[in-house]
Amino acid sequence: MEPGKEGLAPPSWRKQEEGKGDKPYGVLAYLEMLETQAHQEAVEQEKREQQKEKLAMLKARVRKLRLQRDKLREKVDLQEKQQPGKEGVVPDPAHPIAPRDVVEWRIRNLQALLQLFYLTGISGKPTRRGVCFSLSTAYEGTYLDSYHLELCTNPQVQILRHSIPVFIPLEQISKKYLQTDIRRFLSLLSDHLNAYAGRRHQAEQLEEHFSDQIEGALQRNSLYNLLIFNYNIPRNAQTFPFQARLLYGDPCCSLPTEVTVSCTPDAPASLVETAASHSEMFRCVALHKAFQSFNPLDVTS
């Protein structure tokens, strides 16, 4: 049924009409149709008005934002023209800096300084119950995961909550130092965590950049201090003649203490020699960097 057409009853209704043969049913249906029509028109009218309102609102917002943006642009241009000297912005007696701006400046200044502590490896914040420490880890210049510890200081120093992985000997280290020397406790924990993060990073870099030289996946434990894998050089060779086993005996070190690189029994002497030199290399060079040196033409990040 189409509203807006002249009030002609559609054929189906006429049929009804015919069936009943009484005029009153026809009229009611007709009135109903008119009502529905009017209702729909009202709904459409409201929609159109809402749309108009929305459009007007959007237009006003655009105008307001444009103004804000233009003002900011002016401010920044003025700043660039001023080119403050070494002593900093020369205070203009005509436009003294509002106390609120100084306070906000100091807040931002403090926030930046606090963020720097994250880069130092040990950061923290006093809480109601004690202190919440954050230990960050990094491998060379790349910052990796950070771990948290909430300590309460009354009546004794206790660990309330932490995100230290279960394979790090937290209990052992706490038993030794938590009550007597918190700094030493955190420092030692940081060493463990950084070494673990470093070992994991090397293994992940190896898998990411040299997966085609490794047979399958690296076999390792959660602490990443035992790695076993078969590999080849150069790339895309069909077999993996070398088997490497790296044991990282020192949990605070990211280089292995024991390395065995062996060859398949029928391997030629040259390969055996290579295996021996690799063995030496893995002991003193990071794993992914060692592989990088096997492929001097490749560039890894």
Add this chain to the structure above:
Amino acid sequence: MEKNICQVYEAEIQALEEEIKVLTEKYEEIQQEYTSFSDEEILKSIKLFQREILGENKGYKSPSNLIFQLENLETDLLFLMKFTGFQFTSHSKKTLERTGNRTVQKNRLSGKCHSLSFQLEFQLTKMQENVSSVITDLKIMMESEEGSDVSKFVSRAEECRSLLKFFRSISSYAEWHEHRRNTFLHFK
């Protein structure tokens, strides 16, 4: 037809909001870098500001949460400096590059750990808002004798850009140094 106009407006609003955000950050950063206030100026401003809000507090929620925030930050910083022994005496940062997810900032930092002073310059590349940061280019300036332990870990740190390792090393070295000095004084 109207839907299209709506979309055009909405797109412009988004672009403007983004631009405003970038401009504000740029303005605040330059303002932050080139202004500096002495401790007395800061204290004076805090007092003036507090008086201002007391004056204009007419029942609505006063912005004294700024003072609250400031005091919290001061307490947190004081705690960390006392606990770790690290004091940062000056810090400046400048955004060299900002594209999409990536921000590259040049940082200059001077400070000391207990009695050992240092000056650092490094470039910090942040991806996706601090999810991962990478140090590229690290320069460390520290007074030390040739071949001493300090000069050794300084050159090693510079080579590998291990900023964190540098901080950890200087922290343990400074503590040991401090301990040694105290022991020496004790026996004097």
